[in-house]
Amino acid sequence: MTSKEQSQNEASSTATPMSLDEVRAYMGERFAESMSIHDLAQLTGHSPNYFGEAFKKAYGHSVNDYLTELRIRHAKKLLRDSDLYMHEVARKVGYSDEFYFSRKFKKVVGISPSAYSRDAHKRVAVTSSAAIGNLLALGVIPVAAPLDPKWSPYYHYYYQDLIKVRIGSSGPDMSMEEESFRKLLAARPDVLIVEHDHDDDVRKRLMISGIECVRMGATKWQEQLRQIAEVLDKQELCEQWIHTYESRAAHARESISHSAWDDLFVTLRISGAQIYLYSNRGIRDVLFQDLLLQTIPELKEQCNVPITLEQLLHMNPDRMLLLIWPDADTRKFWLSLQHHTKWKGLNAVKNGHMYVIPSNPWFEYSAIAVNRILEETSLMLTGKNPAPSPIPVHGVTWEIPL
Known part of the structure; x- marks a missing residue:
């Protein structure tokens, strides 16, 4: 048999x-x-x-x-x-004909298996979680990155065995601790991807070490991805990722339309004893541009504005997404807020349409992060995940989905 x-x-x-x-x-x-x-x-x-x-x-x-x-x-x-x-x-993945496998691979990925194997070993380092997310979307695992179980738990959990060199995040002035800088140089990257300009001393040391520095200067994640893809010669993979994301967003938008299309959505941040109307780039892009969820004008752009409970009750949203700061004072306020009569009178609370969302991925802005925000939003509102495979495949076997 x-x-x-x-x-x-x-x-x-x-x-x-x-x-x-x-x-x-x-x-x-x-x-x-x-x-x-x-x-x-x-x-x-x-x-x-x-x-x-x-x-x-x-x-x-x-x-x-x-x-x-x-x-x-x-x-x-x-x-x-x-x-x-x-x-x-070819045989290990189910293709008996090596040449058929090669043609199928090139049709899906955009380059031949031999070219992919050669390019996959290009050494790239990054200095931020967002840069990790953009790099992984292009199928490249960085040789050095700021991997931390607290600040980048997703990447730490799935990639800690694959990203061998862990460095500190760089500041707005591209400052970096000397120890992290030495680790970076020891990793021997060909390319370093940063979010900010760096000072003359850092620039000189990178140049002497033969490291090409690429700054993610674009404001939209799609353009950031294209910027990196051009340097790494990954343009086809980049466009494939963007096209796939847009297809997923369209599919999720249609699914959500059956249950929450006319609902008013509000995203909030709670910090200390204050409630804020809050929308960052990822929330703005995914919820209010890609999924076209109904909201107030302020949240269609980046927003971080204090709001009173009375103002929120007057607005009375049908659904609320909450980012709750993890410090002790905020938690005490949040626990007491849930017993407040006005809070319990909100439609979103009464109907069970209040969703507490985590800082990761909702504070990150990258190709991987917006894709995860799309997945989580779809799951929250419909119970269906628009991704073709479970989230854990972003670990060792993570690839660009079709």
Whole structure:
């Protein structure tokens, strides 16, 4: 009995048909095996046509596209992290024909597997969490970055074993502790991505060390990404990421329209004993530009304005997103606020449409961060994730989704 037949027999022996989520997980575990939409439909007890349509409606992409995404994602990891020959990589991800694999890879990624393998080893360092997020969107893991379990928990959790050199974040004047600077030089990056201009001394030391310095000068994350992509020759991957994000946003916008389209949204920040109307670049871009959620004019731009409870009650939003500062005084105020009669009288509170959101990723502005904000917003409002794979794939096997 072949492994494929054994897998199908194991799956078909279950007492009940598989759900779509279970089939999707099954594909994730056995993507290297031969499988057709007919095989997968059998696992659900439905016809191939019904199964294919239901899968695309649930996840926003076809069965074959998802299988290809799984295979190409793992092929990228093998090309980056192993010394396997091309035909071995192809076979390990489910392609018996090396040349067909190469054509499929180039169609999806934009460059050939051999070119990807060569470029994947380019050494790039960054000095901020936002720069990590933009670099990862281009499929590049930095050789040095400010990785910290408190200030960048997402990247620390998923990338701590892959980012070998940890340096401190640079300030607005590109100041950096001497120890961090020495670590940076020891990492031997070819390119250093920064958010701010640096002083003459730093510039001279970088130049002497042969490190090209790239400043993310653009204000929109798409242009920041394009700026970096041009330096790293990753333009096709960059446009693919942006296109995929826009497709996800459109899909999420349509899903949200069925349940919350006419609702008034307000985003707030609570710090100390004060409530603020709050909107940063990520909140503005994702919630009020990409998802077109209804809000007040002030929140359609960056905003951090004190507001009284009486003013908030007069506004009376249908849904509220809250960023709560983690210090002790703020927590005491927040605990007491929830018992206030006016707070309990807000529509969002009465209807259970109040969402406490974390600083990470909501304070970060990068390609990865806005994508995560989109995912979290969609999950909060619809229970559906617009991403083609669970958030944890942003760890060792993270890749640009299709």
